[in-house]
Amino acid sequence: MSDNNQNQASGLENAPQDVQLAVDLIFLLESNEVDPNVALSALEMVKQDLQxxxxxxxx
Known part of the structure; x- marks a missing residue:
């Protein structure tokens, strides 16, 4: 792993939980090639449920 990648990984480990979760969700959506409009719709449903x-x- 390069120094830059290592710094990013350790920076993420020290990031607030909401930032870590956001990065994980972005990775999940992008790696599964989820259409951005579908993702936004689903996230709105999740937001309403959590609220x-x-x-x-x-x-």
Whole structure:
């Protein structure tokens, strides 16, 4: 692994969890060649579901 790749990997390990998850999701979507419009639609569904769960937990 090159120094640059090594620095990026260790930087990601130290990144906040939301950044790590975003990178993982981007990798998953790109490696599976998911159409960006399909991905955005699916992510909106996920967002709405998570917001409902947060709302239910705060009630």
């Amino acid at each position: 409902r769960k947060l709302q239910a937990n705060s009630d």
